[in-house]
Amino acid sequence: MKDVREEYHADGLTEASLHDDPLEQARRWVDEAIEAALPLPNAMTLATVSADGQPSSRVVLLKGIEAGGFTFFTHYDSRKGEEIAVNPKVSFTMFWQPFDRQMIVIGEAHKVDQQESDSYFASRPYASQISAAISPQSRPASRAWLEDEVARLEQAFPSAPVPRPAQWGGYRIVAHEIQFWHGRPSRLHDRFRYQRQEDGSWLRERLAP
Template sequence: MKDVREEYHADGLTEADLHDDPLAQAQRWVDEAIDAGLPLPNAMTLATVSADGQPSTRVVLLKGIEGGGFTFFTHYDSRKGREIEGNARVSFTMFWQPFDRQMIVIGEAHKVDEEESQAYFASRPYGSQVSAAISPQSQPVTREWLEAQVEALQQQHPQAPVPKPAQWGGYRIVPTEIQFWHGRPSRLHDRFRYFKQADGRWHRERLAP
């Protein structure tokens, strides 16, 4: 692995390229990744912290940038849900390799209202509704048990909608800091940080790569 090298060739990032609102800039980068047909353009690596200070990460899917934050959906009683319940401070990273772009968000995660979770759950494909409804996420199970639970629920609800489980819903991560990183040749990358000031306004600065 020490010999693996990759040079970055994309155009750089300047302050003139950036939107004054980091959420609008984030939306721009996500939209460009979607429009380019990149694989999983909304994938984000989410970090949470346990009560004893142990961080853990996993990839989840960003489902919206609205209401002043970044929205994703999951099981509230999963490991990440339990950790968010104990410590709402989280971070996530999105990386779009073909564009040499990376975005880092730091903030706090809060549950969205039940109506929003219900609406999104109802919009999911039937198979995804079934899987979410039967899964005790993050708990030990066998494949046979999972498949039996799927079959039983499909018999009860042979088509959508499937009732949304109470322990499933959305979180909105409200940011206090957002970084935009853009690869440059010879590792002299462009990196900008926005952080929220006490008066609620965003301050932007360039960071060393």
């Protein structure tokens, strides 16, 4: 691994090219990744922390940038859900390798309202509704048991919609810090940080790579 290297060749990032609102800038970058048909353009690595201070991370999918935050959906009784319940402070990173871009968001995660969770759950494919409804996420389970539970629920609900389970829903991460990183040749990268001020405005500054 010591010999694995890749040079960055992007034009870089300037303060003048950035939007004053970091959420709008984030939306632009995600939209550009989607329009370029990059693999999983909305994938984000979400980090949470347990009550005893142990961090853990996993990849989840960003499903919206609205209402002042970043929205994703999951099981509330999963490991990440239980950790958010005791410590809502989270961080996530998105990396778009073909664009030499990285975004880091630091903030707090809070549940969205039930209506929003219901609406998104109903929009998912039928098979995804079934698997979400039967899964005891983050807990031991055999493949045979999972498939039996799928068959049972498919028999009970042979077509969509499947009722949204109470333990499944959305979170919105309200950021107090957002960083935008752009790779540059010779590792002299461009990196800008936005920090939310007490009056709700954002302080933007360039950071060393």
